Amino acid sequence: xxxxxxxxxxxxxxxxxxxxxxxGKTTLYNWLTxxxxxxxxxxxxxxxxxxxxxASHLGExxxxxxxxxxxxxxxxSADEWVTLRSIYENPxxxxxxxxxxxxxxxxISRHLQLVMQLKxxxxxxxVVITMSDLLxxxxxxVDLAYLSQTFGCPVLPFDGLLAGGLREIVAAAQKxxxxxxxxxxxxWGFELQEQKLKECERIAQEALRHKTDHAQExxxxxxxxxxxxxxxxxxxxxxxxxxxxxxxxxxASVFWLxxxxxxxxxxxxxxxxxxxxxxxxxxxxxxxxxNGVVASxxxxxxxxxxIFILFIAIGLLESTGYLxxxxxxxxxxxxxxxxxxxxxxxxxxxFACAVPAIIxxxxxxxxxxxxxxxxxxxxxxxxxxxxxxxxxxAFLFHGQSALYAGLAMAALYLGSIIVGAIAAGxxxxxxxxxxxxxxxxxxxxxxxxxxxxxxxxAWTRTLSYVKRAGPIIFTFAVIIWVGTTFPNYQTEDAHxxxxxSYVGQMGKFIxxxxxxxxxxxxxxxxxxxAFAAREVFVSSMAVTFNxxxxxxxxxxxxxxxxxxxxxxxxxxxxxxxxxxxxxxIFFLIALQCMSTxxxxxxxxxxxxxxxxxxxxxxxxxxxxxxxVVQGLRVLGVP
Amino acid sequence: MKLHDTAIKTGQQVEITGxxxxxxxxxxxxxxxxxVGSLITVLGKAPFGGPLLIRFNTSxxxxxxxxxxxxxxxLK
Numbered sequence: 227x228x229x230x231x232x233x234x235x236x237x238x239x240x241x242x243x244x245x246x247x248x249x250g251k252t253t254l255y256n257w258l259t260x261x262x263x264x265x266x267x268x269x270x271x272x273x274x275x276x277x278x279x280x281a282s283h284l285g286e287x288x289x290x291x292x293x294x295x296x297x298x299x300x301x302x303s304a305d306e307w308v309t310l311r312s313i314y315e316n317p318x319x320x321x322x323x324x325x326x327x328x329x330x331x332x333x334i335s336r337h338l339q340l341v342m343q344l345k346x347x348x349x350x351x352x353v354v355i356t357m358s359d360l361l362x363x364x365x366x367x368v369d370l371a372y373l374s375q376t377f378g379c380p381v382l383p384f385d386g387l388l389a390g391g392l393r394e395i396v397a398a399a400q401k402x403x404x405x406x407x408x409x410x411x412x413x414w415g416f417e418l419q420e421q422k423l424k425e426c427e428r429i430a431q432e433a434l435r436h437k438t439d440h441a442q443e444x445x446x447x448x449x450x451x452x453x454x455x456x457x458x459x460x461x462x463x464x465x466x467x468x469x470x471x472x473x474x475x476x477x478a479s480v481f482w483l484x485x486x487x488x489x490x491x492x493x494x495x496x497x498x499x500x501x502x503x504x505x506x507x508x509x510x511x512x513x514x515x516x517n518g519v520v521a522s523x524x525x526x527x528x529x530x531x532x533i534f535i536l537f538i539a540i541g542l543l544e545s546t547g548y549l550x551x552x553x554x555x556x557x558x559x560x561x562x563x564x565x566x567x568x569x570x571x572x573x574x575x576x577f578a579c580a581v582p583a584i585i586x587x588x589x590x591x592x593x594x595x596x597x598x599x600x601x602x603x604x605x606x607x608x609x610x611x612x613x614x615x616x617x618x619x620a621f622l623f624h625g626q627s628a629l630y631a632g633l634a635m636a637a638l639y640l641g642s643i644i645v646g647a648i649a650a651g652x653x654x655x656x657x658x659x660x661x662x663x664x665x666x667x668x669x670x671x672x673x674x675x676x677x678x679x680x681x682x683x684a685w686t687r688t689l690s691y692v693k694r695a696g697p698i699i700f701t702f703a704v705i706i707w708v709g710t711t712f713p714n715y716q717t718e719d720a721h722x723x724x725x726x727s728y729v730g731q732m733g734k735f736i737x738x739x740x741x742x743x744x745x746x747x748x749x750x751x752x753x754x755x756a757f758a759a760r761e762v763f764v765s766s767m768a769v770t771f772n773x774x775x776x777x778x779x780x781x782x783x784x785x786x787x788x789x790x791x792x793x794x795x796x797x798x799x800x801x802x803x804x805x806x807x808x809x810x811i812f813f814l815i816a817l818q819c820m821s822t823x824x825x826x827x828x829x830x831x832x833x834x835x836x837x838x839x840x841x842x843x844x845x846x847x848x849x850x851x852x853x854v855v856q857g858l859r860v861l862g863v864p
Numbered sequence: 865m866k867l868h869d870t871a872i873k874t875g876q877q878v879e880i881t882g883x884x885x886x887x888x889x890x891x892x893x894x895x896x897x898x899x900v901g902s903l904i905t906v907l908g909k910a911p912f913g914g915p916l917l918i919r920f921n922t923s924x925x926x927x928x929x930x931x932x933x934x935x936x937x938x939l940k
Contacts (some may be wrong), residue, residue: 246895297895302888332922416883416890420899442921449922456917456924466911554926558914567915569924662886666913666931668896669924725907 235624240277240289240319241399244309244344245328246261246337248547248670250356254328254388255292256679258284275312277319284396289319292586299343299411304588305594312774313349314410324350324402326395331357331368331383332671334449334549335423335430340565342422343379350402351379354395358383360671360802364444369436374431387676418785422442427796441649452671459551467556472548476539477577477639480532481632487531492782495524509717519700522765526613529761530692533609535685545680547670549574550647557665563647564654566590568686569599576606577639580822584829592663594654600830600838601653604817605646610760614813617764620782623788642814702755702762723769724748743812743848744805744855746794757818804858808851815847865939866931867904868916874908878937885934892935897923903940 245251260281282289293312294305301307313322325344329337334355345352355368364384374381380398384391414422436440459468499520506512543549549571557567568590576583583603590596607615617639623630709729717723724730733747740750748770756763764785771788789801816839817823826836865871872878880902883890898904898920907917907924915926 296890300891302892325929333897335921336923339895339897416894419894423897423899424901445922449919449924452924453907453919460908460910462909462911462916550926552919554910554915557910557926559929561928662889662930664889664892665926665928666889666892666896667915667926669917669926671922671924790926828889837902 234800238279238287238289239323239400239403240291240321241324241326241402242275242291242293242313242322243293243326243328244293244313244340245332246297246340248550249328249330249333249337250384251328251384252292252297253676254354254356254395255290256682257281257386257389257392258290260284275308275316277459279656280396280657284392285400288396288400290399291316291322292318298340299347300413303591307841308588309593310411311498314408322349323404324352324399324479326399327351327353329353329355329591330731331355331361331366332445334433335427338426338429339422342426343411345377345379347411348404348406349408350404351377352395352398352402353377353381354384354391355381356384356386357575358391359385359387362449362674365438366434366435366441366444366448366692369433372436373429373433376756386679397754405530417795449671452669455672456551456669459548460554464504465555467554467619472543473552476543477636478632479543480535481635484531484535488528491531492524492528495520495527498525510711513711514707517769518703521763521768522700522703524768525767526761526765527692528687529609529613529616532580532612533685534688536609537687538680539681540574540578543574543679545673545675547672550667550669550675554667554669557667561663563650564598564657565650566592566663567593567667569595570667571603572599573606574602576603576608579608579610580604580606580819581825584822584825592659592661594657594664597657597830597835598650598654600644600826602650604819604822604839604843605642605649605815606825607642607814608760608819610819611803611813613761613764614756617767617782617785621786621801621806622803624786624790638810638814641811645815647840698759698762701758703769706751706755706766710770729770742852742856743808744802744859745799745809746792746800748792749800749809753812754819756813760813763813802864804855804863807858809856811854812847812851815843815850817843865937866933867906867918867927867931867935867937869937872937872939874906877903877905877940878939879903879940880935881938882936883934884936885930886907889931889934893931896925898935904935904937 243251243255255276255278258280259278260283275291276295277289277291280286280290285744287747291312293309296306296309298306299310301310313325316322327337327341327344329341339827341353352375355370355373362370368383370381370383382391382398384395391684431441434445438444461468499516502520503512503516527563543552552574553567553570556570560566560569569587571589572583572586575586583606584600587596587599587603590599615635619631619634623634641839706729709732710724712726712727714723714726716727729751730747732753734755736750737747740753741749749767751770752763752766755766767789768785771785792800794800823836823840827833830836855858865882867878878899879916880900882892883898900934905919909916910926915928916932918925918927918932
């Protein structure tokens with residue numbers, strides 16, 4: 227995967243933003259680049275470096291690079307390695323002209339260590355003190371001139387809420403640059419490190435004392451709220467209750483808030499489909515547009531609101547500071563499964579998409595913990611599975627209370643967590659531990675979320691998701707439409723046309739394999755197409771069942787009607803309670819996403835690991851589904 | 865005594881007197897801002913005997929027992 231498709235021109239300077247996790251780097255980066263960063267910025271923390279041009283209203287000739295948070299230039303986890311490499315041997319830019327060290331204004335003494343380390347390498351640099359809005363509210367003023375004099379580089383304030391100080395930062399960054407090659411960082415050793423830390427504390431004290439009376443007391447007031455909140459949110463008993471309520475609320479809101487938007491989008495596409503169909507009744511091209519293109523995109527686009535809201539929710543947890551607490555709460559139960567609390571963020575991101583989630587495992591320092599987490603991530607029900615679940619649930623609880631549907635969805639998500647826990651427990655027995663697993667998590671001060679940054683981040687993430695899925699969906703729409711229409715396209719009888727088609731012939735060939743799952747060859751075709759992208763299953767069902775020929779109000783309604791009447795060659799119903807439950811279980815377990823396999827190979831560095839996972843998940847899913855469907859039928863479930 | 869000692873009650877302040885244990889853990893503790901002489905307030909433990917929660921100056925940290933065991937402390 228490319229980390230950026232931004233072109234770097236010769237005259238342009240490139241500056242790197244480096245800082246500790248939660249120092250406000252990504253917020254600064256967002257303001258600096260405005261809408262001009264083309265990078266995929268995944269949910270969860272920054273794990274890839276990303277490069278963007280300066281926002282046009284700020285000027286030209288400067289590129290900014292965001293890097294994963296790091297405490298030092300002596301990396302201890304894979305994402306910290308990314309930061310080091312991105313400033314020393316960046317594959318995208320010839321050289322980094324300067325470094326902007328981002329320092330959290332409430333944590334100056336700790337973060338100055340990184341400033342000192344970078345100073346020693348000789349990189350042209352400047353320092354940005356963030357959270358200046360929080361400091362100002364408590365009447366804390368930092369002597370920036372003193373810091374600038376001490377470190378011999380510009381030191382500027384930045385207010386992430388209103389972007390105050392942005393222009394000055396850009397002006398100073400434009401001036402950075404040097405012809406000298408920076409030296410590699412030299413580790414300090416414990417004794418020197420403690421001395422340096424003491425020195426940093428002294429400098430920070432001075433910088434605060436010069437302009438603020440009772441500086442430490444005022445700073446303590448900033449963190450007092452956090453301490454009070456944590457007394458509840460990290461309480462030995464209630465902490466977990468809050469955790470479950472917050473996570474439950476998150477997933478519930480994803481479904482409830484999205485419903486009206488989904489209905490609207492569904493309405494648009496049905497209107498569009500009808501419009502297209504009436505433009506050329508009976509012609510091949512109108513059939514292609516309506517039953518091929520519109521139907522496939524409708525089936526997928528309907529779920530974009532849910533994906534967007536899920537991204538907002540994850541961003542909200544991250545930017546308020548709760549995500550680190552959630553990781554802390556879950557550390558103990560997760561370590562029993564061979565993972566760590568740090569596995570929480572990747573696993574939560576896995577509910578949006580497994581690809582960035584697997585990349586996010588870089589934040590886990592121990593190799594064993596990281597491998598287990600990466601192994602389990604694809605079992606978390608990603609947003610691409612939502613369309614399939616939603617369709618199956620709509621079929622099962624058609625016309626009944628929305629409560630049942632909600633409970634069924636909750637059961638599926640809970641099911642994916644349980645299956646994931648079992649898989650983690652099993653696989654942890656097979657991976658040897660080479661180094662100590664460590665957790666050590668900084669709990670950032672609770673902050674009010676920055677709505678603007680949050681919305682824009684969620685929007686770019688959703689957009690990049692849609693852009694990535696779009697071409698695949700279009701390609702498969704064409705393939706499946708052609709495959710289901712030809713060669714016998716003149717036949718009036720739709721059923722006959724499909725049976726004789728190329729897809730029909732292929733489906734018949736694989737029918738013996740899918741039959742034990744209680745479905746017929748048409749579903750088999752859908753299952754095969756789902757290997758391109760899971761959500762394609764719904765659109766290929768829409769195409770194979772020819773939904774626009776019916777006169778239902780909405781596209782989904784039409785598909786449900788078709789499903790409930792569909793029969794196999796023996797005249798038995800295909801979609802019954804047992805076969806639909808089987809389908810959901812199949813999608814819950816099977817690893818059908820080739821992008822996931824690709825990123826797994828890259829991140830684990832092992833083909834064996836990725837291929838083994840692919841085989842185990844798919845064969846396992848198939849066998850479990852066959853057992854469940856046949857078992858249910860024995861018990862008399864239709 | 866060590867930082868994860870159960871004799872240290874919630875809200876108690878302790879001072880770090882030395883470090884032991886794995887090098888990587890010790891280095892990370894320093895990077896996080898802890899050194900000999902740092903004053904730490906113990907805030908409690910996460911549910912199910914999870915990580916130890918501490919505060920020093922304006923920073924909050926969650927540490928597993930093994931990690932907290934790297935810090936030698938004395939009651940203040």
